Amino acid sequence: IVDRVPANRRVFLTVLIVIGVASSCYEVASLRLYTVASDFLAIPRLDWLSPDHNLGRRTYALRAGYEELKGILPRSAVVQHNPVAIPDDLPYGLYADRPVVDEAPNCGVVFGGDPQSCAFVASTLHPIFAGSLATTEVDRVCTDLSISVLLVKDTDPAWRNRTSWVWRRQPLVANGFMRAVQCGRVGERLSSGL
Numbered sequence: 284i285v286d287r288v289p290a291n292r293r294v295f296l297t298v299l300i301v302i303g304v305a306s307s308c309y310e311v312a313s314l315r316l317y318t319v320a321s322d323f324l325a326i327p328r329l330d331w332l333s334p335d336h337n338l339g340r341r342t343y344a345l346r347a348g349y350e351e352l353k354g355i356l357p358r359s360a361v362v363q364h365n366p367v368a369i370p371d372d373l374p375y376g377l378y379a380d381r382p383v384v385d386e387a388p389n390c391g392v393v394f395g396g397d398p399q400s401c402a403f404v405a406s407t408l409h410p411i412f413a414g415s416l417a418t419t420e421v422d423r424v425c426t427d428l429s430i431s432v433l434l435v436k437d438t439d440p441a442w443r444n445r446t447s448w449v450w451r452r453q454p455l456v457a458n459g460f461m462r463a464v465q466c467g468r469v470g471e472r473l474s475s476g477l
Contacts, residue, residue: 331371334438337460344460345374345436351456352432352463353380360431362463365412365439366390366405372436384408384428404428411448414441418448425467434463 288296321328322336332338352362358381364372366385375386385408390401407424410416411433416424425433437460441447452464 330369332373334369341437341460342374344458345372346378348434348456348458348461348463349374349378349380352434353378355455356381356432361429362432362434363408363425363428363430364434365436366408368412368436368439372434375434384430412439412441414439414444414447414449416448418451421448422467427467430467431465432463433466434461436461 317326318332318338320326321333322339328334333341349362352360356362360381361384362375362379362381363384364375366383367388371387375383385401385404388405389398390396390404392398392401407428411421411424412435421433424430432455435442435449441449442462449462449464452466454462454464456463
């Protein structure tokens with residue numbers, strides 16, 4: 284069949300195949316290598332991935348934390364992270380395997396849901412991760428929203444405030460990039476059942 288294709292078309296088809304293979308190789312390399320390179324090279328970084336050169340270590344630490352939580356929490360335990368964090372909590376969607384009250388900015392209502400309910404939930408959760416609530420208020424919010432565990436990352440404002448509720452509780456799971464603490468009445472019931 285190749286012999287029947289005129290030479291000028293053969294060259295044209297070869298160029299198209301080379302372009303197709305090269306673009307596919309580029310896409311695979313950028314998909315697999317960009318995140319690694321962003322930790323080691325001075326290339327533009329996507330803020331929603333990591334504001335610093337710790338993307339790999341942070342992702343591994345969050346994965347390890349979520350895996351450890353899965354081993355000690357019942358499947359029904361609500362694990363809440365900061366829904367408006369930069370960087371996003373992509374590891375939640377990959378590794379948490381637990382329910383959440385608000386997973387993303389605007390609660391993902393573009394997929395369905397009530398934007399007004401979302402606004403209430405978001406405004407209720409924001410002060411927790413900003414570190415501006417007292418421990419008793421954090422427990423009240425957790426009880427009202429049926430949250431069992433709050434997960435705070437090193438990029439959340441509450442983490443940086445060493446006098447906030449984050450540092451006043453013994454964590455269930457902690458490492459250099461995250462702390463998961465029980466909260467509210469649901470958290471108290473978990474403690475008695477653990």
